[in-house]
Amino acid sequence: CNLPRTHNLTVLKQMSRQSPVSCLKDIQYFELPLEKVDAQQIQKSQAISVLETLTQQVLTLFESEESRAAWNETLRLSFCNYLYQQLKDLEACQNQQVGVQEVPLTQEPSWLAVREYFGRITMYLKQKKHSPCAWEVVRVEVGRALIYSDMFLAKLSEEKE
Amino acid sequence: FEEYPDEPCTINLILRHFRLILSWELQSQSSPPTNYTLWYTIMSKAEDLKKVENCIDITEPLCDVTDEWLEGRETYVPIIVVHRGDSTVCRCSDYIWPTNVLLEPPEFKLIGFKDHINVMMEFPPATYKLFGESLWKRLESTSFVIEEQTEDSIRVHKPQMNNVTGNFTYVLRDLLPKTNYCVSVYFDDTPVIKSPLKCTVLQPDQESGLSESAKVGIFIGCLIVMAFVSTVIMLKQIGYICLKDKFPNALNFHHFLTWIFPEWPPSEAIDWLEVIPKNTKKRLWNYDYGDGSDSDEEVPKTSVTGYTMHGLMGKPLPQTSDDSPNPEEPPHEEDSGAEESDEARAGAGAEPQLPTEVKAGPTEDPSGPYERRKSVLKDDSFPGEDNSSMDAPGDRVIFNVNLNSVFLRALHDEDASETISLTEDTVLLDEGPHRTESDLQIAGRDRTQLPDPSFSSQGLWTEDESSEKTDTSDSDTDAGDGYIMR
Numbered sequence: 001c002n003l004p005r006t007h008n009l010t011v012l013k014q015m016s017r018q019s020p021v022s023c024l025k026d027i028q029y030f031e032l033p034l035e036k037v038d039a040q041q042i043q044k045s046q047a048i049s050v051l052e053t054l055t056q057q058v059l060t061l062f063e064s065e066e067s068r069a070a071w072n073e074t075l076r077l078s079f080c081n082y083l084y085q086q087l088k089d090l091e092a093c094q095n096q097q098v099g100v101q102e103v104p105l106t107q108e109p110s111w112l113a114v115r116e117y118f119g120r121i122t123m124y125l126k127q128k129k130h131s132p133c134a135w136e137v138v139r140v141e142v143g144r145a146l147i148y149s150d151m152f153l154a155k156l157s158e159e160k161e
Numbered sequence: 162f163e164e165y166p167d168e169p170c171t172i173n174l175i176l177r178h179f180r181l182i183l184s185w186e187l188q189s190q191s192s193p194p195t196n197y198t199l200w201y202t203i204m205s206k207a208e209d210l211k212k213v214e215n216c217i218d219i220t221e222p223l224c225d226v227t228d229e230w231l232e233g234r235e236t237y238v239p240i241i242v243v244h245r246g247d248s249t250v251c252r253c254s255d256y257i258w259p260t261n262v263l264l265e266p267p268e269f270k271l272i273g274f275k276d277h278i279n280v281m282m283e284f285p286p287a288t289y290k291l292f293g294e295s296l297w298k299r300l301e302s303t304s305f306v307i308e309e310q311t312e313d314s315i316r317v318h319k320p321q322m323n324n325v326t327g328n329f330t331y332v333l334r335d336l337l338p339k340t341n342y343c344v345s346v347y348f349d350d351t352p353v354i355k356s357p358l359k360c361t362v363l364q365p366d367q368e369s370g371l372s373e374s375a376k377v378g379i380f381i382g383c384l385i386v387m388a389f390v391s392t393v394i395m396l397k398q399i400g401y402i403c404l405k406d407k408f409p410n411a412l413n414f415h416h417f418l419t420w421i422f423p424e425w426p427p428s429e430a431i432d433w434l435e436v437i438p439k440n441t442k443k444r445l446w447n448y449d450y451g452d453g454s455d456s457d458e459e460v461p462k463t464s465v466t467g468y469t470m471h472g473l474m475g476k477p478l479p480q481t482s483d484d485s486p487n488p489e490e491p492p493h494e495e496d497s498g499a500e501e502s503d504e505a506r507a508g509a510g511a512e513p514q515l516p517t518e519v520k521a522g523p524t525e526d527p528s529g530p531y532e533r534r535k536s537v538l539k540d541d542s543f544p545g546e547d548n549s550s551m552d553a554p555g556d557r558v559i560f561n562v563n564l565n566s567v568f569l570r571a572l573h574d575e576d577a578s579e580t581i582s583l584t585e586d587t588v589l590l591d592e593g594p595h596r597t598e599s600d601l602q603i604a605g606r607d608r609t610q611l612p613d614p615s616f617s618s619q620g621l622w623t624e625d626e627s628s629e630k631t632d633t634s635d636s637d638t639d640a641g642d643g644y645i646m647r
Binding site for chain 1: 167202204205235236238240252254255256258260261299302351
């Protein structure tokens with residue numbers, strides 16, 4: 001596996017267009033499933049599965065038509081390319097896990113829980129009618145999710161060492 | 162806060178000396194602000210805004226939030242209220258992820274030596290607890306770099322720093338003396354924040370310092386050696402260490418054996434003589450005349466004659482002394498007369514005892530003749546006069562008696578030479594120094610006359626004449642018999 005130990009959030013940070021003060025009333029708690037996970041209890045195959053699902057869901061969100069209208073096109077494409085490369089690297093790691101059984105859905109965090117998390121985000125955007133503050137809240141939440149997933153990347157790095 | 166206008170600004174979270182510092186910079190060119198107040202909230206919790214207690218109405222554009230922002234994975238929304246002198250108020254805000262903190266390098270010190278430099282850094286005792294898991298792992302995953310620079314080169318060192326706490330020292334080795342080295346430290350992160358350069362020149366003083374310690378050691382060693390040598394020399398001079406090769410005479414033991422075992426004096430030569438009575442003398446006389454014709458018999462005859470003549474020469478000595486002008490000579494003449502009378506008496510007394518002794522001769526010990534002489538002297542009838550007269554003339558009496566009543570013969574040739582020497586010794590002991598000289602002259606004359614028989618016969622006649630003048634009638638008969646027989 002050729003993966004960095006942490007996510008590079010520079011581009012995501014640069015995409016900000018609204019003042020946080022003006023959007024304080026739109027703050028929402030989305031219940032990120034990674035918050036409840038003990039990194040020491042995660043196996044390598046499970047970590048890869050969660051990371052793949054998370055990256056795929058973020059990529060889908062920022063490639064939607066509503067996102068194109070909300071963000072600067074150059075920055076959006078740069079962020080999407082970063083996510084696409086990350087996804088390819090994760091798939092390569094998964095292919096190296098020959099004979100590994102698929103992670104059951106009952107084991108937390110599972111890819112199903114991650115998909116449900118992003119379902120709640122999509123519903124929030126619809127309710128807010130894809131307003132600028134809503135997208136700002138979502139941008140910040142995505143950054144937080146990627147930060148939490150750094151522990152999974154670290155897990156892969158540890159096993160690599 | 163919705164009423165305050167937004168102020169364009171840049172807000173950064175910085176790890177400075179391992180403390181979380183929120184720093185901001187306003188981008189407007191309006192009048193400078195007078196003070197700031199920091200508020201914040203957390204996005205995911207939808208909580209009310211909080212005010213940081215130690216950052217109310219502050220003048221510096223930074224605030225220590227280490228104790229406030231321990232959740233590294235949360236998204237913080239800081240809101241900075243800016244007050245200006247013209248009573249205007251504005252706000253500055255942004256979204257902050259603690260894991261995106263900027264990593265400033267730690268403080269460090271340089272200690273230069275002759276050929277190496279110690280880089281000393283200070284780390285907090287318990288970093289993990291201060292920043293939480295996520296931020297701590299961020300630090301662990303970031304490499305720490307020490308950059309070593311000279312005028313024409315740069316070297317990078319990446320020390321292992323797992324679980325580093327407290328003071329940490331890294332040594333830059335293989336450096337050139339008298340060279341200026343500059344050092345910078347930083348975390349290998351994006352973006353990189355390097356520390357200011359610190360420089361040091363490896364001075365000769367540092368080299369001399371090492372050499373000084375060596376010099377001190379050498380100096381101390383030299384002092385010890387000098388003290389030891391001086392002590393040895395002093396003790397040597399006193400004589401406690403090196404003994405003298407030449408001992409005083411008192412301690413010279415070369416003649417030790419001689420001192421313990423002194424040399425014995427040379428032993429005296431003793432000659433044994435056979436005593437023959439008169440009766441036997443006649444027979445021997447005839448025998449002697451017959452043997453006189455042979456050359457072999459002349460040798461012992463000559464020696465015998467020499468011995469007898471030497472003894473007889475003792476009698477003419479008073480006549481020669483009369484001729485000398487010394488006044489002491491008359492007393493000696495008187496003594497010689499008395500001695501002659503005593504000799505005659507002693508000779509008459511001894512005759513009846515000789516036959517018995519002669520018979521026992523062959524069986525007696527060699528000391529027998531000496532004992533007989535002693536017994537004869539003791540048996541004299543006049544004890545008082547005999548004692549006084551026998552002391553001085555005792556030896557002479559014995560000598561003359563032998564000549565008149567007995568005939569002496571040497572047993573061996575070697576004994577004869579020894580006899581001659583004994584006779585000389587006796588003469589020397591009896592007489593004084595002046596007479597000794599005269600005796601030597603007489604002895605010399607006798608020895609010179611011995612080879613010629615004619616001279617010896619003339620000498621005998623002369624002696625007969627001198628003896629007739631001094632002796633009485635009785636003594637003349639005895640003397641004539643003795644001399645005629647010869």
